[in-house]
Amino acid sequence: RVVRLIDELGLAENTLIVFILADDLGYGEVGVFGQEKIRTPNIDRLAGEGMRLTQHYSGAPVCAPARCVFLTGKKLSHAVIRGNKEIYPEGQWPLPAAETTIAEILRTRGYRSGMMGKWGLGPPDSEGTPNAQGFDYFHGYLCQRQAHNFFPPHLWLNGEKQLLNNEAFSPHQKANDRPLEELTLRGEEYAPDLIVNSALAFLRREHDKPFFLYLPFVEPHLAMQPPASWVETYPMDWDAAPYLGERGYLPHRRPRAGYAAMISHLDDHVGRVVRLIDELGLAENTLIVFTSDNGPTHDVGGVDTTFFASSGGLRGRKGSVFEGGLRVPTIARWKGRIAAGTESGVISAFEDWLPTFAALAGAKAPEKIDGVSILPSLLGEEGQVVRPYLSWEFFGYGGQQAVRQGRWKAVRQGLRKDTTAIMLFDLEKDPAETTDLAAEHPEIVAEMDRIMRTDRTPNPDFPIEMLDAN
Numbered sequence: 001r002v003v004r005l006i007d008e009l010g011l012a013e014n015t016l017i018v019f020i021l022a023d024d025l026g027y028g029e030v031g032v033f034g035q036e037k038i039r040t041p042n043i044d045r046l047a048g049e050g051m052r053l054t055q056h057y058s059g060a061p062v063c064a065p066a067r068c069v070f071l072t073g074k075k076l077s078h079a080v081i082r083g084n085k086e087i088y089p090e091g092q093w094p095l096p097a098a099e100t101t102i103a104e105i106l107r108t109r110g111y112r113s114g115m116m117g118k119w120g121l122g123p124p125d126s127e128g129t130p131n132a133q134g135f136d137y138f139h140g141y142l143c144q145r146q147a148h149n150f151f152p153p154h155l156w157l158n159g160e161k162q163l164l165n166n167e168a169f170s171p172h173q174k175a176n177d178r179p180l181e182e183l184t185l186r187g188e189e190y191a192p193d194l195i196v197n198s199a200l201a202f203l204r205r206e207h208d209k210p211f212f213l214y215l216p217f218v219e220p221h222l223a224m225q226p227p228a229s230w231v232e233t234y235p236m237d238w239d240a241a242p243y244l245g246e247r248g249y250l251p252h253r254r255p256r257a258g259y260a261a262m263i264s265h266l267d268d269h270v271g272r273v274v275r276l277i278d279e280l281g282l283a284e285n286t287l288i289v290f291t292s293d294n295g296p297t298h299d300v301g302g303v304d305t306t307f308f309a310s311s312g313g314l315r316g317r318k319g320s321v322f323e324g325g326l327r328v329p330t331i332a333r334w335k336g337r338i339a340a341g342t343e344s345g346v347i348s349a350f351e352d353w354l355p356t357f358a359a360l361a362g363a364k365a366p367e368k369i370d371g372v373s374i375l376p377s378l379l380g381e382e383g384q385v386v387r388p389y390l391s392w393e394f395f396g397y398g399g400q401q402a403v404r405q406g407r408w409k410a411v412r413q414g415l416r417k418d419t420t421a422i423m424l425f426d427l428e429k430d431p432a433e434t435t436d437l438a439a440e441h442p443e444i445v446a447e448m449d450r451i452m453r454t455d456r457t458p459n460p461d462f463p464i465e466m467l468d469a470n
Helices: 002-009 041-048 063-072 102-107 191-206 255-279 350-361 375-379 442-454
Strands: 016-022 051-053 112-118 137-141 154-157 160-163 211-216 286-292 330-333 342-344 390-394 400-405 408-412 423-426
Touching (some): 102 350, 255 286, 400 442
Antiparallel strands (some): 286 330, 408 423
């Protein structure tokens, strides 16, 4: 049906694809999704020229598994990576070579794929590096922990370590009794700028051939190290006292202004990418997607999510399968194809991007995936395949599950302590998930329990004994 739609609308195969992924950006942290304090003019403009997806979900409530779901098209209960599992000294649990990624699918159609930013799916020299997973060009962080520092001693350029002119220091220092001036909080080479410059160079180099550009930027994940010039654009009276590092990550003299500056600087990078696409004359053949990997961070590292209403009124933050941890601000722009200034309430998730991008490239998606193409919804056409439900099985934060089925949302927590209680919410009446209706709808709870127990694949690397024993 999607292929017929492409043919009927006369859409050219080999559409150019740019996927921009913010890191820990909350549903309410950009202007077009309700933010009133932080300025995001470029992201807002992107929405004005395209479509807001108001019920789009990440693949997971934390970094690595969300990226795994996006790249493989398999939801969390079938994914090979279901949590942030560390490998030392550098990296996370590797994405196996047997998995098929978006980049590998698009390569069959002659696409060149570039990835600049934070990877988190495999250490150096493993089968999980970007270059081993179909990307022709990679510049950025392999390791999520190292991405806590925006002035790292090195980045990776394809398979080579790129040494930077930065002194090695911990991004988790505390001030204690020392003046902030005595701490090493910054360096000479700022990784976010290096990353966006690589993205712009990729666009200039590859603009005359099919390409897929994946940009998992590191902002606004902590530590808080924004350029001082951006901090100065926000009010002095926001911050009565400095943050001294007592709740993790680096101290900052003006934490609220600093956090806002991180998001505005991210917005500036988005603007630079979009402007270059337009200057190169690619706007009418390029689908640009902007979203976030999960909900906003907790109030650590100097962040004040209450002050900014970061979750947009939704319950939960990063690490939670409540709406605030999973529902993410999402925008799609394709000039001349996606109607400007529109919105879609299609219930969709990260696993849907692989079949969507495959359809645009005229490629065949793997059979054993969970996502469906959301191209009809993006184009405002009929024929959207509606999945019966979305579901998540998250290994972290005690073990959690969630199911979204129409208006209903079920949540179960504490699975690694053998908890069986299911909470039930009516998202049409209660998007903030304030009222548990499980006792009033036992038949819906029973169906949600059946889905949670049966629509999953045991994963020995991320075991949940209560479920695996069934």
